[in-house]
Amino acid sequence: MENENTGKSVVLSLPAAEAFSHQVDLLLHRVKMPRHQVDKFADLLADTTRVLREKWPECKLVPFGSVPMGLATIYSDIDYHVYLPDYVTTTPHNRVLTGFKLLKQHPEMFDNVKTILNASVPVITFRHKATKLYSDLIFNDFAGEKETYLVKYILSFDHRLYPVLIIVKFWSKIHKLNTNGMTNFAWILMVTFYFQQANILPPILKLQVPHKKLFIDNWNVAYEKKYEDLYYNGNPDSVYQLLGKFFTYFSKFDFENYVISTFTASSYKKEIFRNLERVPELLELYKFNVKNNITEALSLETLCIPHPLIHNKNACSKILRSHAMKIIKYIQKAARLFREVGENNYLSAILTMSVEN
Incomplete structure (x- = not known):
């Protein structure tokens, strides 16, 4: 509901008498993710990494999607690909279930923890309570990171x-x-x-x-x-x-x-x-x-x-x-x-x- 109301307020704020280019500038200013919100992702990343390392000490989280692309809006969450060491041989499905259990064990940090196992790429979704930001974790979509930076590069054209x-x-x-x-x-x-x-x-x-x-x-x-x-x-x-x-x-x-x-x-x-x-x-x-x-x-x-x-x-x-x-x-x-x-x-x-x- 909050996002819906924000969207309506943005639309109502567009001055019809102004030039289209000015309306676009105003829209971009209103919906682009502000810097202070982007900075909060560092706290989310630190807490999530610390919890996942209880099971996988050498894991690494790498962002992909709209935030590193430079296309994040006020509605965007942040996506992370969880890199695990080669010796971890469990299936992506089991990795998602294990990660889900780890996050659920820390209700002081995370809530709304869910799994989507029937997606094209199984995913964990959750909210980081301290920052009130949402995030998705995936474990087996290695090419997603590459495509993220391909889009970022194309934006420069x-x-x-x-x-x-x-x-x-x-x-x-x-x-x-x-x-x-x-x-x-x-x-x-x-x-x-x-x-x-x-x-x-x-x-x-x-x-x-x-x-x-x-x-x-x-x-x-x-x-x-x-x-x-x-x-x-x-x-x-x-x-x-x-x-x-x-x-x-x-x-x-x-x-x-x-x-x-x-x-x-x-x-x-x-x-x-x-x-x-x-x-x-x-x-x-x-x-x-x-x-x-x-x-x-x-x-x-x-x-x-x-x-x-x-x-x-x-x-x-x-x-x-x-x-x-x-x-x-x-x-x-x-x-x-x-x-x-x-x-x-x-x-x-x-x-x-x-x-x-």
Whole structure:
């Protein structure tokens, strides 16, 4: 309820008579996670590490997700990957249960401790009582850290990407769209994909070079960090235009039948992924891994948005079909408002819109 009221107060504070760019600046100021809140994560990290080391003395917690990406908002929790020494051979499922028990043994430090074992990656969620901050712990998603810093690097390519991402994240939050299997990372990938279509961002594969590879679980998670010096885009669109065109692009996208790939900056028919021989050569590592039973095949839900470096991992793998249909309706409504309302009214219009079920 607190977050919901905060969202409403932010929307009501947007001055309709002001220019769109000024409204965006105000929105970013209101929803961006403040520095003092970021600093509190150090206390959360210290207490969590100390408790987990009761069982695993050499464990290390590494942050990933929106906070290290630089995309944290007032709603964000912080995600940590728990690195355990090689001699720990228990399954990820058992590690989550063990971590859950450790945190539950310290009610003076943590509450709301829960496990989500049926997620694509099993997770522990909890609240740190001293800071009142929430956190997630995972134990077996090593590539998540690499993808976090890939997104952070991509943000440096163009100054317009950050405000569009924050607006879309906030829009999805206040309309309760980032639930039921729809992740913030999926929204980040959708915005990235549109910016690729607008010739602002390159395909992720362009950041990988043959002589520099780093394999985790047989996925190449390496990328070159000098590419932005070579990449020029002449797209003159403003943040307002890019935001509206983002919604317009996806309002017409055939989610039912197509997969979105930020790795190749292309979309593919889902039926292609049902026959490995038809999968494009640009996704040869995916073909190899699935063919040799190294990884499972991509799950082809209503919304199918593979991770940029781990191509068999759908960022929407747990989404409910009914919720996917709701998301599409909201996107279509935001696209229609882009055509119907003026620039200075657009931000408040999409943030206060509603859609009939």
